[in-house]
Amino acid sequence: xxxxxxxxxxxxxxxxxxxxxxxxxxxxxxxxxxxxxxxxxxxxxxxxxxxxxxxxxxxxxxxxxxxxxxxxxxxxxxxxxxxxxxxxxxxxxxxxxxxxxxxxxxxxxxxxxxxxxxxxxxxxxxxxxxxxxxxxxxxxxxxxxxxxxxxxxxxxxxxxxxxxxxxxxxxxxxxxxxxxxxxxxxxxxxxxxxxxxxxxxxxxxxxxxxxxxxxxxxxxxxxxxxxxxxxxxxxxxxxxxxxxxxxxxxxxxxxxxxxxxxxxxxxxxxxxxxxxxxxxxxxxxxxxxxxx
Amino acid sequence: xxxxxxxxxxxxxxxxxxxxxxxxxxxxxxxxxxxxxxxxxxxxxxxxxxxxxxxxxxxxxxxxxxxxxxxxxxxxxxxxxxxxxxxxxxxxxxxxxxxxxxxxxxxxxxxxxxxxxxxxxxxxxxxxxxxxxxxxxxxxxxxxxxxxxxxxxxxxxxxxxxxxxxxxxxxxxxxxxxxxxxxxxxxxxxxxxxxxxxxxxxxxxxxxxxxxxxxxxxxxxxxxxxxxxxxxxxxxxxxxxxxxxxxxxxxxxxxxxxxxxxxxxxxxxxxxxxxxxxxxxxxxxxxxxxxx
Numbered sequence: 001x002x003x004x005x006x007x008x009x010x011x012x013x014x015x016x017x018x019x020x021x022x023x024x025x026x027x028x029x030x031x032x033x034x035x036x037x038x039x040x041x042x043x044x045x046x047x048x049x050x051x052x053x054x055x056x057x058x059x060x061x062x063x064x065x066x067x068x069x070x071x072x073x074x075x076x077x078x079x080x081x082x083x084x085x086x087x088x089x090x091x092x093x094x095x096x097x098x099x100x101x102x103x104x105x106x107x108x109x110x111x112x113x114x115x116x117x118x119x120x121x122x123x124x125x126x127x128x129x130x131x132x133x134x135x136x137x138x139x140x141x142x143x144x145x146x147x148x149x150x151x152x153x154x155x156x157x158x159x160x161x162x163x164x165x166x167x168x169x170x171x172x173x174x175x176x177x178x179x180x181x182x183x184x185x186x187x188x189x190x191x192x193x194x195x196x197x198x199x200x201x202x203x204x205x206x207x208x209x210x211x212x213x214x215x216x217x218x219x220x221x222x223x224x225x226x227x228x229x230x231x232x233x234x235x236x237x238x239x240x241x242x243x244x245x246x247x248x249x250x251x252x253x254x255x256x257x258x259x260x261x262x263x264x265x266x267x268x269x270x271x272x273x274x275x276x277x278x279x280x281x282x283x284x285x286x287x288x289x290x291x292x
Numbered sequence: 293x294x295x296x297x298x299x300x301x302x303x304x305x306x307x308x309x310x311x312x313x314x315x316x317x318x319x320x321x322x323x324x325x326x327x328x329x330x331x332x333x334x335x336x337x338x339x340x341x342x343x344x345x346x347x348x349x350x351x352x353x354x355x356x357x358x359x360x361x362x363x364x365x366x367x368x369x370x371x372x373x374x375x376x377x378x379x380x381x382x383x384x385x386x387x388x389x390x391x392x393x394x395x396x397x398x399x400x401x402x403x404x405x406x407x408x409x410x411x412x413x414x415x416x417x418x419x420x421x422x423x424x425x426x427x428x429x430x431x432x433x434x435x436x437x438x439x440x441x442x443x444x445x446x447x448x449x450x451x452x453x454x455x456x457x458x459x460x461x462x463x464x465x466x467x468x469x470x471x472x473x474x475x476x477x478x479x480x481x482x483x484x485x486x487x488x489x490x491x492x493x494x495x496x497x498x499x500x501x502x503x504x505x506x507x508x509x510x511x512x513x514x515x516x517x518x519x520x521x522x523x524x525x526x527x528x529x530x531x532x533x534x535x536x537x538x539x540x541x542x543x544x545x546x547x548x549x550x551x552x553x554x555x556x557x558x559x560x561x562x563x564x565x566x567x568x569x570x571x572x573x574x575x576x577x578x579x580x581x582x583x584x
Contacts, residue, residue, distance in 0.1 A: 099487065122501045134501035138489075157500030161493040169489045170497050173480035177503040180479070183549045184472030188465035191536070194543040195391065197430075197461045201453040205462050208449030209414045209426035211469040213505030244483070251486040254580045257475045260552055288546045 001025060004150065005058030007051050007074055007081070008095070009036035012121070013064030015128040016094070016154045021045050023153040028057045051077070055084030060150065061091050067239060068097040075105055087113030092147055094135070096120040098243050099165035099172065100250060102138065106164035115143040118164065120171035121155060124232050132156045136174070138166030172247050175240040176258050179278070181215040183261045186282040189223050190289055200224050219279035231277035238265040293317060296442065297350030299343050299366055299373070300387070301328035304413070305356030307420040308386070308446045313337050315445040320349045343369070347376030352442065353383050359531060360389040367397055379405030384439055386427070388412040388467075390535050391460040392542060394430065398456035407435040410456065412463035413447060416524050424448045428466070430458030464539050467532040468550050471570070473507040475553045478574040481515050482581055492516050511571035523569030530557040 006017040009031040027045035102118035117139035127133040133155035189199040241262040248255040301323040319337035394410035409431035425447035481491040533554040
């Protein structure tokens with residue numbers, strides 16, 4: 001059984017690491033948050049003082065970090081993963097970062113004789129805890145097959161969509177569709193409400209037809225209940241759309257509507273709501289409609 | 293069994309009327325297109341020379357027309373339905389029109405002792421032929437129950453969402469969500485393609501997660517195949533979004549993203565593509581991305 005290093009024990013990373021421990025893997029973990037490290041260590045994982053030390057004790061290193069600069073720091077920094085690697089190791093970054101950064105990491109580690117995968121996830125904290133995450137993977141088929149037993153401990157819908165960076169591109173596509181569909185449902189249900197039609201009945205009616213989506217089902221209900229407890233925080237979705245827009249610029253794809261929804265998220269954050277669930281985009285539409 | 297009048301035998305109305313004939317109803321039909329009238333008459337319906345004449349021979353009058361002015365003309369015009377009505381009749385407009393027009397028709401016919409329902413549909417030509425339409429209804433519960441046996445001959449997902457006009461508001465909500473979700477899928481899959489990731493693999497990966505929708509499933513596939521044969525023509529969807537935006541103004545709901553997608557549809561139409569399926573919104577994104 002491969003020895004697993006896990007770096008980044010936040011809301012997502014902690015339950016993912018814990019699921020690997022429960023599945024019987026030997027884990028060595030690291031995070032700047034000592035409390036999270038101790039919690040995972042209490043379940044049977046070893047703690048390491050740096051990313052370099054994690055890498056030195058592992059066959060596969062998994063990272064789950066907030067953003068591109070964090071991944072670059074953890075990989076290339078002074079006590080980083082790249083300092084502790086040996087040829088034949090596998091590096092799997094499950095953070096949501098820019099595809100360009102994922103490709104940069106891939107190329108750099110390849111020089112050291114390592115294979116890398118970018119493998120961002122979707123499904124949130126609940127998916128991480130229940131091991132039902134969707135995992136979108138970019139890299140070689142061989143590396144994908146090697147990581148598969150680990151992915152199966154953390155998720156359910158696991159797809160290799162292409163070479164290095166393809167997982168991150170797929171995740172950007174996911175966040176575009178999720179963000180725009182939330183905005184769509186927000187505009188529709190706000191219109192219904194202000195036109196005197198029960199949004200709950202509209203949601204039910206539309207779920208049976210062509211407007212059906214998981215967003216209408218779940219976030220439509222959140223909007224009806226005005227339940228914006230996260231879930232997936234709007235500030236994280238804005239970060240993800242920034243990645244999508246950056247990737248659009250890189251490949252010359254003007255993402256007109258994505259950029260508008262990103263600005264809607266900015267409006268929500270400007271109003272002090274950055275910690276709310278992304279379904280709170282409905283609050284922007286309501287505010288524009290004169291509601292307090 | 294109630295005698296049914298059916299006015300408007302276009303792409304949608306003709307198969308709907310034919311399904312009523314097949315179900316054993318006695319139908320009298322009218323359309324400005326003689327060919328369509330003869331076709332439905334050949335199946336056993338009677339033909340009438342005007343909307344007034346249809347009304348004079350029916351207990352329930354159903355209309356299925358292109359837009360608000362058509363419904364107003366058929367109801368209030370010189371040889372219109374209102375000229376042939378008797379108290380106790382039921383009027384059911386299944387066209388997609390402005391909620392404000394639906395309420396106006398309701399009020400005017402109420403003065404004549406009639407009940408009316410606005411009952412627009414979703415599901416397209418295939419849904420009309422296969423009697424699987426979604427039917428979104430506004431009006432009184434009693435009128436809804438009276439029309440239900442007829443609706444069940446034409447559709448499957450039949451919901452009363454509120455009083456007069458509520459069916460049209462629900463349809464506007466449906467068209468908002470469908471239009472914006474198509475734009476979302478178009479931006480996402482174009483980004484994937486230009487970033488060198490197979491859009492078919494992205495579609496498959498995302499269908500298992502939070503970005504799932506019927507639009508991603510069906511129109512995502514259309515975009516991958518570049519199959520833009522209608523389906524639902526972009527010019528009709530633009531008309532429906534115009535209704536949504538008009539309703540937004542009426543009830544003070546700024547529909548920022550809906551208006552942008554309506555302009556994307558204008559761009560598609562400006563390029564001479566008004567007869568294509570609405571999934572051809574992908575062509576606008578591709579064109580903006582420098583593709584020919």
